[in-house]
Amino acid sequence: MIKLLLAEDQGMMRGALALLLGLEEDIEIVAQVGDGDEIVPKALETRPDVALLDIELPGRSGLDAAADLRARMPHCQVLILTTFGRPGYLRRAMEAGAAGFLVKDGPVEDLAAAIRRVLAGERVIDPALAAAALSAGPNPLTQRERDVLAAAVDGATVADIASKVHLSPATVRNYLSAAIGKTQTRNRMEAVRAARQNGWL
Amino acid sequence: MIKLLLAEDQGMMRGALALLLGLEEDIEIVAQVGDGDEIVPKALETRPDVALLDIELPGRSGLDAAADLRARMPHCQVLILTTFGRPGYLRRAMEAGAAGFLVKDGPVEDLAAAIRRVLAGERVIDPALAAAALSAGPNPLTQRERDVLAAAVDGATVADIASKVHLSPATVRNYLSAAIGKTQTRNRMEAVRAARQNGWL
DNA sequence: GGCCACCCGTGACATTTGTCCCGGGCCCGG
DNA sequence: CCGGGCCCGGGACAAATGTCACGGGTGGCC
Numbered sequence: 001m002i003k004l005l006l007a008e009d010q011g012m013m014r015g016a017l018a019l020l021l022g023l024e025e026d027i028e029i030v031a032q033v034g035d036g037d038e039i040v041p042k043a044l045e046t047r048p049d050v051a052l053l054d055i056e057l058p059g060r061s062g063l064d065a066a067a068d069l070r071a072r073m074p075h076c077q078v079l080i081l082t083t084f085g086r087p088g089y090l091r092r093a094m095e096a097g098a099a100g101f102l103v104k105d106g107p108v109e110d111l112a113a114a115i116r117r118v119l120a121g122e123r124v125i126d127p128a129l130a131a132a133a134l135s136a137g138p139n140p141l142t143q144r145e146r147d148v149l150a151a152a153v154d155g156a157t158v159a160d161i162a163s164k165v166h167l168s169p170a171t172v173r174n175y176l177s178a179a180i181g182k183t184q185t186r187n188r189m190e191a192v193r194a195a196r197q198n199g200w201l
Numbered sequence: 202m203i204k205l206l207l208a209e210d211q212g213m214m215r216g217a218l219a220l221l222l223g224l225e226e227d228i229e230i231v232a233q234v235g236d237g238d239e240i241v242p243k244a245l246e247t248r249p250d251v252a253l254l255d256i257e258l259p260g261r262s263g264l265d266a267a268a269d270l271r272a273r274m275p276h277c278q279v280l281i282l283t284t285f286g287r288p289g290y291l292r293r294a295m296e297a298g299a300a301g302f303l304v305k306d307g308p309v310e311d312l313a314a315a316i317r318r319v320l321a322g323e324r325v326i327d328p329a330l331a332a333a334a335l336s337a338g339p340n341p342l343t344q345r346e347r348d349v350l351a352a353a354v355d356g357a358t359v360a361d362i363a364s365k366v367h368l369s370p371a372t373v374r375n376y377l378s379a380a381i382g383k384t385q386t387r388n389r390m391e392a393v394r395a396a397r398q399n400g401w402l
Numbered sequence: 403g404g405c406c407a408c409c410c411g412t413g414a415c416a417t418t419t420g421t422c423c424c425g426g427g428c429c430c431g432g
Numbered sequence: 433c434c435g436g437g438c439c440c441g442g443g444a445c446a447a448a449t450g451t452c453a454c455g456g457g458t459g460g461c462c
Contacts, residue, residue: 011308012218019221109216142438155393157388167441171442174441186358187448188356188419188420343407343409359449378449389450
C-alpha cells in the first residue's frame with residue numbers, strides 16, 4: 001500500500017484527485033492539505049511514501065516545502081504537480097530533490113502511474129519540458145533583482161517598491177533596469193511577465 | 202439520465218471531473234471539450250441537458266459560449282465552473298442566462314448536487330459571491346476602455362496598444378487615463394489588475 | 403431639436419520611468 | 433592582494449506615461 005500526501009489548494013481539484021487516487025487498489029491517501037505551511041507537519045505526522053505537491057499554494061511554496069521534506073524525510077519521494085510547466089520551476093524542483101514533475105494538462109491516467117514509478121526510484125519528467133528547461137538556461141537574475149521584480153507585480157510604483165524592499169528609490173530603479181536588460185524586455189511589466197513565465201520569480 | 206457536456210481546458214481537471222461525475226448513477230457525460238470554440242458545435246451534436254463550462258478557455262470564453270448556447274438550445278441549462286469568483290464574471294454569467302455559478306474551491310460533492318438542482322430549474326449561486334457582485338456595482342468601463350485595457354496586459358507600450366486597436370496613440374492614452382480614473386488606480390498596471398479582479402476585462 | 407454619452411483626435415504639461423555614468427562597501431576565489 | 437561579483441546609493445538625461453483642456457463626429461432618448 002502506497003501512503004500518499006496530497007497538497008493542492010483548489011478544493012475541487014484536491015477532492016477529485018483524492019477520490020480518484022483512492023480508487024486505486026494500491027494507493028492510500030493519508031493526508032490532504034490546502035496550505036503550504038501544513039505540508040511538512042502533516043508529513044511528519046502521517047509518514048507518507050510519496051508527497052504530491054502543487055507549487056502555487058497559500059503559505060509556503062510547494063518547492064520550498066519539497067526541499068524541507070527531502071531533508072527531513074529522505075525516504076519520502078516528492079512528485080510536483082503544477083498548472084504551469086515553467087522551465088525554472090522544473091529546475092528548482094530538481095534542485096529541491098523532487099523525483100517527478102507533472103503538469104495539470106495531460107491525462108489523469110498518468111498520475112497513478114507516475115506515483116508508482118517515483119516510488120520505484122524512477123524519475124518522471126515530461127521530455128519536452130526537460131528540453132525547454134535546459135535550453136532556457138539557469139536563472140540570470142540576482143537575488144535583489146528577483147526581490148525588486150517580485151515587488152513590482154500588480155503595478156507598484158518605484159516608491160512603493162522601495163519601501164516594500166527597504167531600499168532607496170534610486171537603487172530600485174537600477175535593479176529594475178538590470179532586470180529589464182537581463183530579461184531582454186522593454187519595461188517593468190514585460191520583465192515581470194518574462195520572469196514569471198520562466199519560473200524565475 | 203442527465204446528459205452532460207463538460208468544457209474545461211486543464212486536462213487533469215477535466216479527466217478527474219469526468220471520471221467522478223461518471224460514477225454518479227444518474228449522470229452521463231456525452232461530450233468533453235477543451236476549447237471554447239467546440240462547445241456549441243458539440244452541444245448541437247450531442248444535445249446535453251446540462252453544460253458545465255469553465256470561463257477561461259482557449260478559443261471563445263465560456264461566457265460567450267453560454268450566451269450562444271442559451272439562444273440556440275434553450276432547454277439546455279448552463280452551469281459555470283470557474284477558478285475565480287470575480288463579481289463581474291457572475292454578473293456576466295447571469296446576463297448570459299446561466300443557471301448556476303460555482304467556484305473551483307469548495308468541495309466536489311457540491312458539483313453533482315448543483316447539476317441536479319440546475320436541471321430542476323433552481324439557481325445555484327454562492328451567497329457570498331452574489332453579495333460581492335451586487336455590492337461591486339456594474340462594469341463602469343466603456344467598450345473602448347475595455348479594449349484598450351485588455352491590449353495593455355503584459356506590458357505593451359502605448360504605441361503597441363494603438364496599433365493593436367487601430368487608434369491614435371494620443372487617444373489610447375486618453376482611454377487609459379479614463380480607465381485609470383474609473384478603477385480608482387494610479388497607473389496602467391493597477392488598472393488592468395483591478396479590471397481583471399472584478400471580471401471587467 | 404436639445405441633451406447626453408460615447409467615439410476619435412490634438413496639444414501642452416508635470417511626473418514617472420528607463421538608462422548610463424559615477425561613487426563606495428562587502429566578500430569570495432585565484 | 434587583487435580582481436570580480438554583488439550589494440547600495442547618487443546624478444543627469446531622454447523617453448514614456450498620466451493628466452487636462454479642447455476640438456469635432458455620431459447616435460439614442462426625451
